[in-house]
Amino acid sequence: MANFQKLTPRSEDYSKWYNELVVKADLAEQSAVRGCMVIKPYGYAIWETIQSELDRRFKQQGVKNAYFPLLIPKSFLSREAEHVEGFAKECAVVTHHRLMNDPNGKGVVVDPNAKLEEELIIRPTSETIIWSTYKNWISSYRDLPILCNQWCNVMRWEMRTRLFLRTAEFLWQEGHTAHATKEEAEDYARQMLDVYADFAENVMAIPVIKGVKSPNERFAGALNTYCIEAMMQDGKALQAGTSHFLGQNFAKSFDVQFLSKENKYEYVWATSWGVSTRLMGALIMTHSDDNGLVLPPALAPIQVVIVPIFKKEDDLAKLMDKLNPIADHLKQMGIRVQVDTSEKSTPGFKFADYELKGVPVRLAMGGRDLENGTIEIARRDTMTKETIALEGIEQVIKNLLDEIQQNCYNKAMAYRTANIRECDSYEEFKTEIQKGGFLLCHWDGTPETEERIKEETKATIRCIPLEALPGYKEEPGKCMVTGKPSAKRVVFAISY
């Protein structure tokens, strides 16, 4: 049963609003294990739709799913030097393979005789185990490309965790491809970035900036990290997906060579790319409001809820005579419909619950409507409602769902546009960045300058945009900090 204490308003405490909303809308909760979450059925239903939409797109790109082991031998992690520096340290380490009854009392203890010869790590990401496998799959150019993806759980021992945004265990997909040439691998990394951007904008209704990371923010072991960056309603940036061009780093670490068409042995070129349950956080923080979740219809587990308003069983039957055919018709149109005839709670209580859960369209029908041949239709995104004729209602709803999807995107885009601005003075930057939003600034391209800005303001370069943002043009200038030349502006923000 949902809890109907009001949410803390976003304006009062955005972070608290988020934490409350995730729990009250039945999306996820903390588990008994530090930093690990339980994804509840309603939250998981959204994740399942994200999965199926992405999976379909991946398969259109020739990707095939596979499954690689959860555990990685410790020694694998140190093979790629940068990778272990950036990644492998905070992780769950398996040292034993057996428990035994406690000889001194109740319960169980670790059996000291069951110590592993080499410790195993719960995967924080799978480049190492996958490239040790690819070594056996690749011998000739005929074996390339390999385009594999896996949907799985991964673990990173984060100290501070927040539901969906940063958890010790999370769910994700990780694609790992192997190519014969540098160009093909780089193109593929870019191509998958386009898939993510298309998905973010057209399914999640989240506008994103496609860009490339500065060296400081690159994935450990990559030559280039492409990313999509989104702006949340508090003006902070959230990295919604990354696609890495890994060069020959992992092929060299795991000695993966192939015989080329020219009959020469060459190292294989690689990419990897992933999105995670973090997208759930992006979804919530982009669209939702002080009344609860707002879901773009494409991801809503329930797109339309139908609530008959009745006092007697007899009235219900009459209402359902009208409502059942509508529900059936909508289902046939591929719309996810729920009819709520339960008598557990009042209509007002139901309305509030479906608002909290972000159901895009709510239909309600009472005795008066029955007499008049009308129905009340309410939309979640604008919180508006009207009474309309039953005739042709199905097409009205279908159009409305499309409109809501588009409106979610437009609202998010309008917010982002209003919160992007150029900034040419570092003094101004220091105060402006605290107001939130993205600042487009010139930067001299050095890690030192980026590091200094981060230390002094907490802002980082979210990305170097691949193309000019709408309404802006790409032009050279001078670094706001050092005055050295800059080829184009980059995006600074404080990020999740």
Next chain:
Amino acid sequence: MANFQKLTPRSEDYSKWYNELVVKADLAEQSAVRGCMVIKPYGYAIWETIQSELDRRFKQQGVKNAYFPLLIPKSFLSREAEHVEGFAKECAVVTHHRLMNDPNGKGVVVDPNAKLEEELIIRPTSETIIWSTYKNWISSYRDLPILCNQWCNVMRWEMRTRLFLRTAEFLWQEGHTAHATKEEAEDYARQMLDVYADFAENVMAIPVIKGVKSPNERFAGALNTYCIEAMMQDGKALQAGTSHFLGQNFAKSFDVQFLSKENKYEYVWATSWGVSTRLMGALIMTHSDDNGLVLPPALAPIQVVIVPIFKKEDDLAKLMDKLNPIADHLKQMGIRVQVDTSEKSTPGFKFADYELKGVPVRLAMGGRDLENGTIEIARRDTMTKETIALEGIEQVIKNLLDEIQQNCYNKAMAYRTANIRECDSYEEFKTEIQKGGFLLCHWDGTPETEERIKEETKATIRCIPLEALPGYKEEPGKCMVTGKPSAKRVVFAISY
């Protein structure tokens, strides 16, 4: 590239045949981590179809997917006494959460300062973590039933492993339901058994016996374990799915009570049920032959392969003018088609590869066919082929796929029928059981007798059938070992 050394024939070494087939057909392989497998794209595509078919059936039963943590606090395992005895001992134990650079050289070592206060176990099954969660979800009868399932990885530290059949890590689904009454929980456990049996027979084309386990073979913590048992081609039994009635055991261990309609606090009733990647082993061992995999069409990643036979590019173009429309039409009919125009290998090589991979229907067209308006159609299950007219080929193929699906089931059923027999003498049993197959015997119902039979013959009671097997009737008799009374025959076999 597939390896075309012939498979070891089943008659020579069934076990070797299986191991070779799994690897050669590109289904799975051993990984660098002891006992953990890599599921390759072709094998994973079959698993994905198994998942989607089961998932759809679960949802029809009102089940919702969710996700619970990978790691379980060690103390949780000892809460349910029988559960820890039966399960928790051979498992992967996480003791530390950080690595550090080795102060004495290269590589990384476990950071001794990052020892966990309480060790965490990689889930061997999730009853404990889920019931610790359900405690927060359940307070009144209104919160019941809860019908959750999760698709995930689990880990059991098996000493001897075999691909798909017994691996340290495997993929599965585990359903966990909570009910207000004993009857409802028991009914639900039975209902899910029916779902499994329907899936096994109608999708996997594997005949199964529905039964209940003897106390010795019960899931640790269950009051009753229902199961479906299948017969492999070597006459051994394979448990293909289990559904447990857990009574109030886990509710009591985790103190999960609800306020009933009668306003009394009562413990919640539970079920759990699961199938795993072990089903892949059952699928392979039920249908395949000395030429490779045989897949029932419902699970084949490629249902129809189309191979044009040509020497010149020009010939290929003419053939494709005929073949492309057929491929398109088949796809529109929802059939999974692959067209193989590659010039990497000869038609004979391709044919052998698709046979190895178990593609149910193969179409081939050459110059002569083009002139005659014919096509060669070959079916994998019977290894027969014929040349038929192109006209109406799509419907012919659709019917043929249905026929192959049915034939796979019929063949498996005929084998099982031929290898089930009654046995009333324990002396006879000892020699008969070594020949393989299922023996229907009277048993006195005691664990002691079952234990003795297992020690002396390696055979176990696979199940007490819920209903008489086809061609047999249920009748009382005397235990073949002790002569004590028996209500009905039970199924003995040597099992995987």
